[in-house]
Amino acid sequence: xxxxxxxxxxxxxxxxxxxxxxxxxxxxxxxxxxxxxxxxxxxxxxxxxxxxxxxxxxxxxxxxxxxxxxxxxxxxxxxxxxxxxxxxxxxxxxxxxxxxxxxxxxxxxxxxxxxxxxxxxxxxxxxxxxxxxxxxxxxxxxxxxxxxxxxxxxxxxxxxxxxxxxxxxxxxxxxxxxxxxxxxxxxxxxxxxxxxxxxxxxxxxxxxxxxxxxxxxxx
Amino acid sequence: xxxxxxxxxxxxxxxxxxxxxxxxxxxxxxxxxxxxxxxxxxxxxxxxxxxxxxxxxxxxxxxxxxxxxxxxxxxxxxxxxxxxxxxxxxxxxxxxxxxxxxxxxxxxxxxxxxxxxxxxxxxxxxxxxxxxxxxxxxxxxxxxxxxxxxxxxxxxxxxxxxxxxxxxxxxxxxxxxxxxxxxxxxxxxxxxxxxxxxxxxxxxxxxxxxxxxxxxxxx
DNA sequence: ACCTGAACACCGTTCAAGT
DNA sequence: ACCTGAACACCGTTCAAGT
Numbered sequence: 001x002x003x004x005x006x007x008x009x010x011x012x013x014x015x016x017x018x019x020x021x022x023x024x025x026x027x028x029x030x031x032x033x034x035x036x037x038x039x040x041x042x043x044x045x046x047x048x049x050x051x052x053x054x055x056x057x058x059x060x061x062x063x064x065x066x067x068x069x070x071x072x073x074x075x076x077x078x079x080x081x082x083x084x085x086x087x088x089x090x091x092x093x094x095x096x097x098x099x100x101x102x103x104x105x106x107x108x109x110x111x112x113x114x115x116x117x118x119x120x121x122x123x124x125x126x127x128x129x130x131x132x133x134x135x136x137x138x139x140x141x142x143x144x145x146x147x148x149x150x151x152x153x154x155x156x157x158x159x160x161x162x163x164x165x166x167x168x169x170x171x172x173x174x175x176x177x178x179x180x181x182x183x184x185x186x187x188x189x190x191x192x193x194x195x196x197x198x199x200x201x202x203x204x205x206x207x208x209x210x211x212x213x214x215x216x217x218x219x
Numbered sequence: 220x221x222x223x224x225x226x227x228x229x230x231x232x233x234x235x236x237x238x239x240x241x242x243x244x245x246x247x248x249x250x251x252x253x254x255x256x257x258x259x260x261x262x263x264x265x266x267x268x269x270x271x272x273x274x275x276x277x278x279x280x281x282x283x284x285x286x287x288x289x290x291x292x293x294x295x296x297x298x299x300x301x302x303x304x305x306x307x308x309x310x311x312x313x314x315x316x317x318x319x320x321x322x323x324x325x326x327x328x329x330x331x332x333x334x335x336x337x338x339x340x341x342x343x344x345x346x347x348x349x350x351x352x353x354x355x356x357x358x359x360x361x362x363x364x365x366x367x368x369x370x371x372x373x374x375x376x377x378x379x380x381x382x383x384x385x386x387x388x389x390x391x392x393x394x395x396x397x398x399x400x401x402x403x404x405x406x407x408x409x410x411x412x413x414x415x416x417x418x419x420x421x422x423x424x425x426x427x428x429x430x431x432x433x434x435x436x437x438x
Numbered sequence: 439a440c441c442t443g444a445a446c447a448c449c450g451t452t453c454a455a456g457t
Numbered sequence: 458a459c460c461t462g463a464a465c466a467c468c469g470t471t472c473a474a475g476t
Contacts, residue, residue: 012459030340031340035448035449043460043461044460044461044462045449046450046451046452046461047459047461049452050459054450054451055451118394121247121250152426153425153426154424155425155426155427160402164395164412166424167395168401169416169420171394171395172387173387173391175337176386176390179337183379196384200384200420201388202423202424202425203423204421204425205373205381205421206372207372207373207374231440252467252468253469253470254469262441263441263442264468264469265441265469265470266440266441269439273469274469442473443473443474443475444471444473444474445471445472446469447469448467448469449469450465450467450468451466451467453464454461454462454463454464455463456460457458457459457460
């Protein structure tokens, strides 16, 4: 097998995306350069222009890929709490809360994706794929809210507003966690904090009233 | 008449910071260049190096300035809710919630500051002023949490954890709002949403226990 | 001290030319 | 079609030199 074929036979585009992600994970999106991506792919510095009109179009492709994967993660999240009592009581609520955890898990596992998706100034109007995949991910979240409303786990009312509030919560946790501004040493601690944040948003941070006991305690 | 004095007499550093902020607000931190800042200040392209060791040091100065102003805003926030019924019951709680609103207001009024503070990869260990001002701002938040705990408006327990949860909430709202990912057309709508998010975190998103539907406790 | 022009090694993007 | 080297106008940073 030739170690470095002089010509790529049509598989250059995915190879460029992969090399770009690897580079961003090393140097961040700000220091990311197209010429270095080309170097790592073993091609000349302007060959990428056969596949991407400009640098931002490559970044937009990465962002769109990220929103697709994020949408998949939201639609098919892992378990919410493995522990006691999560039997069959409130499946829609559990999926809603698990999707929040999946959001943070996605960020921790692919921080370079999240950075390009949210911290790079891409005009979404110019990249329809990006706008569509972002829209899809948000729609999935709204659907989870509506499911919990139907179930009675969330109050009736504006599902989009409730989705935006939940989104803000997990987005804040994700952004602060991957920029190492929260005091966590590993992914498990960060995910545990994310779960507590999601629970706090559902139950409220207020101290329990002297009357009826609050729901959803841990333990 | 002297529109452009050929020499700056010691006031060049603040002039550079101001020009830099203006430029960032126009093009974003990614497209921000030191040479353009120098051009706007009317000096040669390497004169800034008399005041900043490198480009990142200027950005670190901007970030530190931002954390100072953010800390001031948290310590002295505006009113929480001007309207009905917020009499004089819980001043510490109201200051805590108002500080969250002040966080979002700061972001909306100085988005270029927030971008540099949180979205530029500055190694904080290399810029002590930045680390100190960020630490101060966070300490103010923790103090507000402790005040609410003493008052009984927040449950006893880890004040830092509660501060991190509240921070994540308002940071998510701020970041999504200034990147125009939430459906708001003006600052008033965004601030109103921020207030509802803060209230939701305090009260919980769960429907009230005496709600319309079956709401059996768990088990 | 503070500022300057020239220089270096980069970068994004374009273009005429190769196979 | 897909790739190439040369070129252009930038950029961050350095340096010897001016006042």
